[in-house]
Amino acid sequence: MATSTTAPDADRREPRAGSPAREAPRRPRGPRRSLLPYLLLAPAIVLELAIHVIPMVVGVWMSLLELTQFHIRDWSTAPFVGLENYRATLDLNSAAGKELLHSFWVTLVYSVLSVGFAWLLGISAAVVLQRPFRGRAILRALFLTPYALPVYTAVITWSFLLQRDTGLVNHVLVDQLGLLNDRPFxxxxxxxxxxxxxxxxxxxxxxxxxCLMAGLQNVPGELYEAAAIDGAGFWRRLRSVTLPMLRPVNLVLLLVLFLWTFNDFNTPYVLFGGSAPEQADLISIHIYRSSFKTWDFGSGSAMSVALLLFLLVVSAAYLLITNRRRDDHA
Amino acid sequence: MRETAGERWGRRIVLTLLTLFVVIPLYVMVTSAAKPLQDVQNGFTWWPSRPTLQPFVDMWSTVPLARYLVNSLVVSSVAAVCSVAVAIFAAFAVSRYRFRGRGVFSVTVLSTQMFPGILFLLPLFLIYVNLGNATGIELYASRTGLVITYLTFSLPFSIWMLVGYFDSIPRGLDEAAQVDGAGPLRILFRVILPAAVPGVVAVTVYAFMTAWGEVLFASVMTDEGSRTLAVGLQGYSTQFNVYWNQIMAASLVVSIPVVAGFLALQRYFVAGLTAGAVK
Structure with a gap:
């Protein structure tokens, strides 16, 4: 089934007997009718083609050109060099290749840790806010605020907190708690x-x-009642009821979060002002800087295409493995 | 089901830690916006030595904040409205019709959301520049170019959420209207949209927030005239002085509308996520 590649659970929600909303959409009759869905989709398709599909094809083509600063204003003059850009940027013996590999590892560790902690905090908050109590709505709104903030204001505020001489972090760690003697950068x-x-x-x-809060709303309360009657404690209920019921949400959530953090540009760009230190040189920043510093768009495109291929392979492998495990359980 | 004492204390501890983690940066943003300049140039203080609203006045003249604000407002509003309009028609087609290519369309559109932005940046930059040279259509460094780019960014998720909403509206309503002689567009505008108002509003806010917070394309595709807040706010710290109090004041002003909009509609985002494929 085609849809199962991005939404592993799409097939689950299709059949639901007795619900009028879930009947199969009616099949269009006559030639005029059958054109209608395409007309409705036309604006979306045109935009997707113009801003996503065509640039992607152009990007692949650019990666095969010697597209340096002399050719950017008029790209028809750029000579075709085949896979030369890939050879040059992915050559792990060269300085550029080593930097790219370093940036790749930094990004991978960053993504895994960031997704792991984000999920851990998310599930903790979702579980402790599951049952109603006074002030729950306020806490829920408060917890959503960092995500609602425009990313640059959130990151700028953090960069203020992290300033060596004027920031809160050093003030607390050094001046108030005395945990450190020197003010770290x-x-x-x-x-x-x-x-x-x-x-x-x-x-x-x-x-x-x-997402986890939305997922928990679909867990029937009777399941917890039944588990509690059987004498299951908090951890047992979490392991045997909550987590299995959240599995479909988790499958999508973890992949989406991973792809977002792996491609993250905004956080390092705003935090470090466009010149990320080597220890935090995420791959998007790396490609951005090497493209706009040297104006060598050919190499930049080659790195972007390699990045895309890597992410496609990872996503495909992830979906294959998780789908197979689900079939085993079924 | 009773809560045990251990669970109650566990909950309190988790909630306290999370609250501190979330609140401290927000607290610093709010209080620092009310500090005089010398407070943010020396060591950190938890409270302004002399609370003042001066940063909210000065921030407009240190950098051309008003121009950035207008640019962001125009770009984000136009992108949001266009994105939702396009998404409504697409979601109607996907939700109510079976047609060849339906699956391919849904998968392709959603997967573009997952691709690295940097992948599109270099080609789009080159396309916009070369298109401008060849035809005189100014997309590079113009608000039009940003609008077109941003509206496409929010399109996949908007379509996805709206399909979820439209699917939850009983088809019996369509059929009743059809019996009365209503055509497809009439069904869309008279039956489906009125029932999906919360979803449409939530998706509009989402599209607005996407454009309002975008940094990568804004940093490359704008010049001084078309600069948006995402890039403009960095102007405070490249000067000789770093006006942290004004930065915090400006951050507060540009954050409050989107945070308020998001929080007011959070219920519908949860509903949209539940109705969409995350379920």
């Missing part, structure tokens, strides 16, 4: 990676919270 050097991670978790965990 948080936005350059080794610490910059951890700063980036904290900011990214702060910003992303509410999205996990929102």
């Amino acid at each position: 948080w936005l350059i050097g080794d610490n910059s990676f951890w700063s980036l991670l904290v900011v990214s978790v702060w910003r992303n965990w509410p999205f996990a919270f929102l």
Whole structure:
């Protein structure tokens, strides 16, 4: 089934007997009718083609050209060089190749940690806010606020907190608690990676919270009642009721979060002002900087295409593995 | 089902830690916006030495904030309205018709959402520049170019959420209207849309927020005249002085509308996520 590649659960929600909304859509009759869906889709298709599909094809083509600063104003003059850009940028013995590989590892570790913590905070909040109590609505709104903020205001605020001399973090750690003697730099050097991670978790965990909260609303209360009667404690209920019921949500959520953080440009760009330290040199920033510093768009496109291929392989493998495991359980 | 004492304390601890984590940066944003300049140039203080609203006045002249604000407002509003209009028709087709290519369309549109933005940036930059040179249509460094780009960014998710909403509206209503002689567009505008108003509003806010917060394309595709807030706010810190109090004041002003909109409609986002494929 074609839809199962992006939405593993699409097939689950199709059949639901007795609900009028879920009947199969009526089949159009006559030639005029059968054109209508395409007419309705036309604007969306044109835009998707213009802004996503065509640029992607152009990007692949660009990666095969020697598209340096001399040819950017008129790309028809750029000479065709085949796979030369790929050879040059992905050559792990060259300086550029080593930097790219380093950036790739930084991004991978960053994504795994960021998604892991975001999910952990999201599930904690969703579970403790599951049952109603006074003030729950306020806390829920508060927890969603970091995600609702425009990303640049959130990250700018964090960069203020992390300033060496005027920031809150050093004020608390050094002046108030006395945990450290020297004022560390948080936005350059080794610490910059951890700063980036904290900011990214702060910003992303509410999205996990929102999705998991939506997922928990579909868990019937009787399941918990039954588990409690059977003597199941908190952890047992979490493991045997909550997590299995959230599995469909988690499958999509983890993949989406991973792809978003792996492609993250905004957080490091705003936090470090466009010149990310090497310890926090995420792949999007790396490609951006090397493209606009040298104006070598050919190499930049080659790196982007390689990045896309990597993400496609990872996503496909993830969907294959999770689908197979689901079939085993079924 | 009773809550045990352990669970109650566990809940309180988790909620306290999460609240602190979320609130501290927000607290700093709000209080620092009310600080005089010397408070943010020396060591950090938890409370302004002399609370003042001066940063909210000065922020307009340090950088051309009003121009950035107008640019962001125009670009985001136009992109949001166009995106939702396009998404409504597409979602209607996907929800109510079976046609060849329906699955391919849904999958392709959704997967573009997952691709790295940097992949589109270089080709689009080149296309906009070369198109401008060849035909005189100014898309590079213009608000039109940004609008077209941003409206496409929010389109996949908007279509997805609206399909979920439209699917939840009973088909019996369509059929009743059809018996009365209503055509497809009449069904869409008179039957489906009125029932899906919350969804449409939520999707509009989402599209607005997407455009309002976009940084990558704004940093490349704008010049001084078309600059949006996403890039403009960085102007405060490239000066000789870093006006942190004004930055916080400006951040607060540009955040409040979208945060308020999102929080007011959060119920519908949850409903949309539930109605969509995440379920």
